[in-house]
Amino acid sequence: xxxxxxxxxxxxxxxxxxxxxxxxxxxxxxPYLFWYVQSPGQGLQLLLKYFSGDTLVQGIxxxxxxxxxxxxxxxxxxxxxxxxxxxxxxxxxxxxxxNQFYFGxxxxxxxxx
Amino acid sequence: DAGVTQxxxxxxxxxxxxxxxxxxxxxxxxxxxxxxxALGQGPQFIFQYYEEEERQRGNFPDRFSGHQFPNYSSExxxxxxxxxxxxxxxxxxxxxxxxxxxxxxxxxxTVT
Numbered sequence: 001x002x003x004x005x006x007x008x009x010x011x012x013x014x015x016x017x018x019x020x021x022x023x024x025x026x027x028x029x030x031p032y033l034f035w036y037v038q039s040p041g042q043g044l045q046l047l048l049k050y051f052s053g054d055t056l057v058q059g060i061x062x063x064x065x066x067x068x069x070x071x072x073x074x075x076x077x078x079x080x081x082x083x084x085x086x087x088x089x090x091x092x093x094x095x096x097x098x099n100q101f102y103f104g105x106x107x108x109x110x111x112x113x
Numbered sequence: 114d115a116g117v118t119q120x121x122x123x124x125x126x127x128x129x130x131x132x133x134x135x136x137x138x139x140x141x142x143x144x145x146x147x148x149x150x151a152l153g154q155g156p157q158f159i160f161q162y163y164e165e166e167e168r169q170r171g172n173f174p175d176r177f178s179g180h181q182f183p184n185y186s187s188e189x190x191x192x193x194x195x196x197x198x199x200x201x202x203x204x205x206x207x208x209x210x211x212x213x214x215x216x217x218x219x220x221x222x223t224v225t
Contacts, residue, residue, distance in 0.1 A: 004155075032211055043117070043203055043216035044156070051211070090155050098210030099169040100146065103155030 002027050002093050006104035013081050014112050021076040021107050023091030032094030033074040034101065035065055039087045047089075050074065061085070086111045115140060117217035119204050125223045126194050134189040134220045138206030144168075145187040146214060147179060150201040162187055191222075199224045 003026040013019055025031055032051055036044040048059025055067040065076045074091060088108050092101040118137045126132050138145050144163045148156035158171035162181035181187045185206075191198055201221050205214035 034213060036216075041218070043218040044205075044214075046213050046215070049213050092155075094211055097169065099161050100158040100171060101156075101214060102158075103148075105153075105155050 002031075002095055002102045004091050004093050004102055004104035006089075006091055006107050008107045009105070010108045010110070012110040012112060015083050016080050019076075019078045019081045019085070019109070021089050021091075021109070023074045023076065023104060024072050025074060025091070025093045026072065027093055027096075029096060031074075032098070033065075033067060034092045034094070035059065035063070035074075035076050036090045036092060036103075037061075037087045038090065038106075044090060047076070081109075081111055083111045083113065085109060117204055117206050117215050119202075119217035119220050121220060122218070123221045123223075125225060128194055128196060128224055130194050131190065131192045132194060132222060134191075134202050134204075134222070136187045136189070136204030136206075136217060138185050138187070138204075139215045142206035142208050142215065143185055144207045144209070145181055145185065146205045146207070147187070147189045148203040148205065149173075150203055150219070152200070156203055159189070194224045196224050198222065 005024045034049045035047040038044045050067045088106045090106045091104045120135045146161040147159040150156045160170040161168045165181045176192045178190045201219040203219045205216045
């Protein structure tokens with residue numbers, strides 16, 4: 001069965017520093033991978049997605065993620081974090097039927113001035 | 114272009130009661146999925162509706178049921194509420210399989 005692991009429950013970075021959030025997935029075929037961001041009291045907003053092709057995908061708000069099949073990973077990166085990036089980040093993998101997404105437990109990001 | 118809208122935003126119910134949550138999908142989307150997000154957890158798939166039928170269901174009891182209307186809007190019903198049903202219920206819409214989900218802001222359900 002598909003599953004997603006986000007090893008870091010909480011990360012704190014300084015504003016302007018680089019960021020990498022880890023995501024590992026379990027999936028038998030080519031995965032459909034997503035990163036979502038959730039601000040307090042809000043729903044989830046799609047940052048980026050990977051379906052196939054180039055393993056480095058660009059998203060909104062300056063985020064990017066790299067798909068590494070050999071490591072079953074899809075880590076999210078940003079070169080310079082802004083205070084407004086403080087939020088909860090979720091990695092997700094689509095099911096083989098395309099009907100449901102499996103989400104990780106999330107990584108909470110705190111940005112300090 | 115309106116996104117996914119959910120109502121109500123907050124709801125307080127007593128154990129054993131029944132609740133109905135509503136969702137209007139993003140314009141142009143024909144598929145609605147419901148997710149439950151417990152505090153400190155990622156969203157868990159409840160079920161998905163397409164063409165007014167439940168297409169797939171997650172690991173949730175029959176107390177959870179839903180409906181999709183001809184205009185693609187949807188309802189989530191939960192019967193015999195338990196304290197453990199307290200959560201944020203998220204509706205997401207999409208167009209076709211394997212397409213990204215667009216989420217509403219959710220309904221916060223508290224069961225006392």
